[in-house]
Amino acid sequence: xxxxxxxxxxxxxxxxxxxxxxxxxxxxxxxxxxxxxxxxxxxxxxxxxxxxxxxxxxxxxxxxxxxxxxxxxxxxxxxxxxxxxxxxxxxxxxxxxxxxxxxxxxxxxxxxxxxxxxxxxxxxxxxxxxxxxxxxxxxxxxxxxxxxxxxxxxxxxxxxxxxxxxxxx
Ligand code: SF4
Ligand code: SF4
Numbered sequence: 797x798x799x800x801x802x803x804x805x806x807x808x809x810x811x812x813x814x815x816x817x818x819x820x821x822x823x824x825x826x827x828x829x830x831x832x833x834x835x836x837x838x839x840x841x842x843x844x845x846x847x848x849x850x851x852x853x854x855x856x857x858x859x860x861x862x863x864x865x866x867x868x869x870x871x872x873x874x875x876x877x878x879x880x881x882x883x884x885x886x887x888x889x890x891x892x893x894x895x896x897x898x899x900x901x902x903x904x905x906x907x908x909x910x911x912x913x914x915x916x917x918x919x920x921x922x923x924x925x926x927x928x929x930x931x932x933x934x935x936x937x938x939x940x941x942x943x944x945x946x947x948x949x950x951x952x953x954x955x956x957x958x959x960x961x962x963x964x965x
Contacts, residue, residue, distance in 0.1 A: 798850055799850055799851075800846070800847070800850040800851040800853075800948060802851060802853045802948060805948035805951050805952075806945060806946075808951060809944040809945050809951045810945070812951075812955075813941070813944065813945070816941055816944065816951075816954050816955075816958065817938060817941050819954065819957075819958050819962060820935045820936075820938065820940065820941045820954060821935070821936065821938075822962075822965050823932065823935045823957070823961070823965065824932050824933070824934075824935035824936030824937075825932075825936065826932070826965045828961075828964060828965060831931070831932070831961065832927075832929075832931055834957070834960055834961055835926060835927060835931055835957065836927055837960075838926075838953060838956045838957050838960060839926045839927050839953065841956055842926070842949050842952050842953045842956065843949070845952055846948050846949040846952055848908075848949070849907065849908050849909065850908070851908065851948060851949075852904060852908035853946055853947065853948070854920075854923060854924070854943075854946060854947055855900055855901045855903075855904040855908070855910065855920075856899060856900040856901075856904065857899055857900070857946050858899070858943075858946055859895040859896040859899060859901065860895070860896070860901070860916075860917040860919040860920045860923070861893045861894065861895055861917070861919045862886060862894040862895070862917050862919070863894075863917070863918060863919075864878075864894075865918075866917040866918060866919075867881060867882060867886070867894065869915050870912060870915055870916075870917070873912065873915055882894075885897060885902055903916070923947075924940065924943055924947050924949055924950045924953070925939065925940065926940065926950075926953055940953065940954060941954060
């Protein structure tokens with residue numbers, strides 16, 4: 797495992813954030829056809845370049861949002877009730893989202909591996925959410941661009957998308 801230099805990506809993200817926010821806003825408003833197809837292609841390219849097991853920064857510095865179904869599933873795995881599991885590990889934030897009490901995530905194991913991988917929260921399974929059907933809405937809401945300070949893949953994704961489509965928007 798070659799640890800990713802997350803700080804290097806963070807510096808690049810800080811330098812480029814304003815420009816990338818502007819670009820993603822443009823993407824969100826664009827009515828151009830074929831954007832989702834390009835997004836799917838760029839998504840594949842990103843994962844050839846960034847390996848999450850060399851990073852795990854989202855598990856170290858961010859928290860997933862848990863659905864009630866997630867909590868029930870993971871609690872059952874540990875033979876705990878919803879309440880027991882919630883009080884041990886979780887809290888509710890000001891947006892009424894159920895999140896981890898602490899970072900790094902309590903389920904992050906050795907070698908950057910998730911110890912509950914097959915039953916992890918759906919938010920973790922979908923993160924960093926590049927290929928959602930509501931991509932334009934997410935672009936307008938700045939969801940992906942807000943993650944670039946933490947997530948190298950999100951930065952690389954937006955850079956690659958920008959290189960591919962900015963002139964055609
Ligand atoms: S549940 Fe697993 S994938 Fe999700 S944040 Fe925790 S360690 Fe990471
Ligand atoms: S999703 Fe992003 S922050 Fe999480 S491990 Fe992969 S590259 Fe790192």
